[in-house]
Amino acid sequence: MKRTTAVFLTVLLFAGACDGSSSTSGSGSSVPGVTDSEVVVGTHMPLTGPAAAGYSKIAPATKAYFDFVNANGGINGRKITYKVKDDAYNPATTQQVVRELVLQDKVFAILNGLGTPTHTGVLDFLKTNKVPDLFVASGSRNWNQPDKYPGTFGFNPDYTVEGKILGTYVKQNLAGKKACFLGQDDDFGKDSLAGIEKTLGPVAAKQSYVTSNPNVGPQMGALKAAGCQVVLMATIPGFTALSIGTAAKIGFKPQFVVSNVGADPATVSKALGAAAPLLEGVVSTNYLPLTTDDASPWIQLYKKVNAQYNNNAEFDNNVVYGMSVAYLFVQSLQNAGKDLTRDSIIDAVQKNGFKGPGLVPLRFSATDHAGYGGEQLTTVKNGKAEFFGQAYTTDDGDGAVQPYTAQPVTPPQNGIPAA
Amino acid sequence: MTDVEEKRAAAAVPEIVRRRKRIWPVVPIVIGALLVVLLTYTLPPFRNYQLATIGAYFTVTAGLTVLTGLNGQLSLGHGALMATGAYTFALTQNRWLHTPVSFVAAILVTTLAGVVIGLAAARLRGPYLAGLTLAVAVVVPSVTSTFDETFNSDMGLSVALDPPPGTIPMERWQAWLCWTGALVTVLSLATLVRGRFGRDLRAVRDDETAARLAGVDVARTKVLAFVVSAACAGLAGALFAVLAQSVSPGAFPLTLSLFLVMAIVIGGLGRLVGALLGAVLLVALPALAQSAGESSGSQHLEGNLALVVFGVVLVVVMLAAPGGLASIRFNLWRKR
Numbered sequence: 158m159k160r161t162t163a164v165f166l167t168v169l170l171f172a173g174a175c176d177g178s179s180s181t182s183g184s185g186s187s188v189p190g191v192t193d194s195e196v197v198v199g200t201h202m203p204l205t206g207p208a209a210a211g212y213s214k215i216a217p218a219t220k221a222y223f224d225f226v227n228a229n230g231g232i233n234g235r236k237i238t239y240k241v242k243d244d245a246y247n248p249a250t251t252q253q254v255v256r257e258l259v260l261q262d263k264v265f266a267i268l269n270g271l272g273t274p275t276h277t278g279v280l281d282f283l284k285t286n287k288v289p290d291l292f293v294a295s296g297s298r299n300w301n302q303p304d305k306y307p308g309t310f311g312f313n314p315d316y317t318v319e320g321k322i323l324g325t326y327v328k329q330n331l332a333g334k335k336a337c338f339l340g341q342d343d344d345f346g347k348d349s350l351a352g353i354e355k356t357l358g359p360v361a362a363k364q365s366y367v368t369s370n371p372n373v374g375p376q377m378g379a380l381k382a383a384g385c386q387v388v389l390m391a392t393i394p395g396f397t398a399l400s401i402g403t404a405a406k407i408g409f410k411p412q413f414v415v416s417n418v419g420a421d422p423a424t425v426s427k428a429l430g431a432a433a434p435l436l437e438g439v440v441s442t443n444y445l446p447l448t449t450d451d452a453s454p455w456i457q458l459y460k461k462v463n464a465q466y467n468n469n470a471e472f473d474n475n476v477v478y479g480m481s482v483a484y485l486f487v488q489s490l491q492n493a494g495k496d497l498t499r500d501s502i503i504d505a506v507q508k509n510g511f512k513g514p515g516l517v518p519l520r521f522s523a524t525d526h527a528g529y530g531g532e533q534l535t536t537v538k539n540g541k542a543e544f545f546g547q548a549y550t551t552d553d554g555d556g557a558v559q560p561y562t563a564q565p566v567t568p569p570q571n572g573i574p575a576a
Numbered sequence: 577m578t579d580v581e582e583k584r585a586a587a588a589v590p591e592i593v594r595r596r597k598r599i600w601p602v603v604p605i606v607i608g609a610l611l612v613v614l615l616t617y618t619l620p621p622f623r624n625y626q627l628a629t630i631g632a633y634f635t636v637t638a639g640l641t642v643l644t645g646l647n648g649q650l651s652l653g654h655g656a657l658m659a660t661g662a663y664t665f666a667l668t669q670n671r672w673l674h675t676p677v678s679f680v681a682a683i684l685v686t687t688l689a690g691v692v693i694g695l696a697a698a699r700l701r702g703p704y705l706a707g708l709t710l711a712v713a714v715v716v717p718s719v720t721s722t723f724d725e726t727f728n729s730d731m732g733l734s735v736a737l738d739p740p741p742g743t744i745p746m747e748r749w750q751a752w753l754c755w756t757g758a759l760v761t762v763l764s765l766a767t768l769v770r771g772r773f774g775r776d777l778r779a780v781r782d783d784e785t786a787a788r789l790a791g792v793d794v795a796r797t798k799v800l801a802f803v804v805s806a807a808c809a810g811l812a813g814a815l816f817a818v819l820a821q822s823v824s825p826g827a828f829p830l831t832l833s834l835f836l837v838m839a840i841v842i843g844g845l846g847r848l849v850g851a852l853l854g855a856v857l858l859v860a861l862p863a864l865a866q867s868a869g870e871s872s873g874s875q876h877l878e879g880n881l882a883l884v885v886f887g888v889v890l891v892v893v894m895l896a897a898p899g900g901l902a903s904i905r906f907n908l909w910r911k912r
């Protein structure tokens with residue numbers, strides 16, 4: 158037992174010694190993560206693990222845009238440092254890495270932390286430490302609780318808003334057909350279904366799946382047996398592919414209407430492989446420029462940044478998403494002004510008025526912390542998603558689904574938003 | 577006459593030895609407790625959180641190393657037992673918001689689960705036992721989705737926690753809770769394995785037939801070993817719930833169970849010191865791998881790098897010290 162004590166002592170002292178070196182680097186500024194020449198922000202992302210497919214490309218894209226801004230002088234003389242921590246989509250790891258970012262690396266804010274179960278766990282921690290929690294990468298309505306979590310803001314249109322828009326589409330264009338639903342067994346599926354039923358009325362049949370069980374045979378079988386002609390889906394990319402593939406195998410050919418979360422044609426057709434043509438005609442939505450739209454000045458800008466600062470990564474929805482988040486954060490920094498504090502950036506976001514790549518406005522205000530307020534419908538033609546019709550906005554309550562007609566803006570000449 | 581004296585002498589020696597053995601574990605535990613308190617006051621908050629995580633891991637690796645190292649039963653399902661403890665803790669805590677009661681409930685429920693699995697496990701050995709426990713590890717996530725009204729499926733539950741008493745920072749409080757759990761566990765285990773129970777465990781591990789001939793109840797010993805280690809896992813699970821303030825199937829993946837086994841093997845099977853070293857590695861290696869990845873500018877390899885580092889450490893340790901890190905003898909010290 159003497160050795161136990163010795164080892165115990167050594168280990169604990171080692172832990173203590175390790176620490177001494179790293180804790181001494183404190184900045185003189187009173188605002189954590191902000192100096193005259195730098196602002197440090199952090200994020201947690203699944204770079205590995207079950208959710209890494211596709212999503213692992215977001216943070217590098219965000220970082221690439223920041224590098225582009227830094228190369229052009231930064232914001233108010235400050236360069237943006239983006240610390241990306243891998244949480245493998247495991248809530249326990251998220252706790253660990255977010256604490257590391259906040260307590261150890263002293264980041265100014267958490268930007269675009271990804272995932273509903275993962276990010277829900279750190280809301281209280283970020284609140285107690287008064288860390289701005291900007292533009293969470295998920296469409297859960299959890300982020301929109303300004304009374305409870307004054308520093309947390311969403312980015313994606315929430316799943317209920319999307320559900321209402323999809324429901325309206327089905328009601329207007331596929332009237333009289335038997336509509337059914339397949340959703341993920343969490344807030345994603347539940348919120349989406351709530352939105353769909355608000356505009357479409359009760360669906361004829363509903364099924365759910367869990368990500369830990371990659372077999373949707375029973376679900377698709379039940380939907381076929383119920384005689385469904387339209388299947389609305391709140392699924393992540395892998396399960397969109399799985400569901401469409403399984404349906405084809407059992408000779409079930411309904412019209413698929415899929416949430417934007419799981420409809421990126423590049424990601425889904427990769428999963429479908431040779432069966433990629435099954436995607437033709439699938440209806441979905443989007444709220445950011447489409448990757449295939451080379452005429453869009455936003456896509457031109459993003460492609461340029463992607464080539465210069467992101468090792469020319471394969472250009473898909475995730476890259477567009479990551480850069481759009483970065484663009485919005487740069488706008489927030491500009492609006493917060495030279496005298497950057499945690500309060501000033503929250504005020505700047507709440508003031509809103511952002512004009513960017515989004516097809517619809519952001520909803521931010523002092524009483525609303527939800528992100529984009531609407532979407533436009535897309536359909537897959539020749540393997541590429543295309544917009545059709547017009548954009549719609551709505552809320553997550555009983556508000557009507559309204560067409561949004563304002564013209565999209567173009568990015569500034571140099572690609573960097575001004576104050 | 578001489579015969580009696582001899583007998584008395586023979587009886588007297590073990591008496592002293594026994595008493596020495598009973599007292600000994602207390603000393604390092606007390607020193608450990610003092611050190612932990614000292615460290616929580618000197619370390620910054622994030623290091624306190626890591627210290628707390630080591631404590632939580634130590635709680636489960638200590639139980640597992642007794643089961644696997646001393647009794648020879650390989651469990652690949654301890655992550656699932658931790659999940660049982662964590663979910664029980666979350667459910668009771670969200671209902672009554674009484675931390676001690678929730679801890680007790682978590683340990684009790686997991687112990688019960690341990691009895692059930694242990695009864696089945698006592699009839700199996702080697703790969704069959706590993707298979708059974710593996711099945712347990714796989715089944716737990718589907719339980720959460722089958723009864724999603726209670727367990728909220730993949731989203732999991734958030735855990736309501738009382739704020740720490742007084743002005744103690746959250747991270748220091750978590751470190752105290754976790755290390756109280758760990759030290760109590762280690763003290764109980766050390767006391768337990770020093771007595772007859774420990775001898776039975778080893779006897780069953782080495783040769784079941786010989787143990788049975790010597791009057792050891794093999795089945796009972798095996799079940800008890802499993803139950804004891806399950807209780808430790810349950811407590812560790814509850815501590816994880818306190819640390820993460822949420823429980824979900826994603827926090828207790830199959831890899832967690834495998835990592836636990838790897839940790840006790842690297843640390844040194846059957847030794848509590850080894851369990852401590854394993855727990856430290858479980859926290860330190862991923863952190864080291866991540867900072868190595870960051871400093872090399874790599875973006876995509878960080879997560880996988882931890883696995884690589886773990887694998888390399890396992891191979892190196894097994895080559896250099898087949899008995900694990902705890903078996904390395906510091907000859908220089910000894911000679912003096």
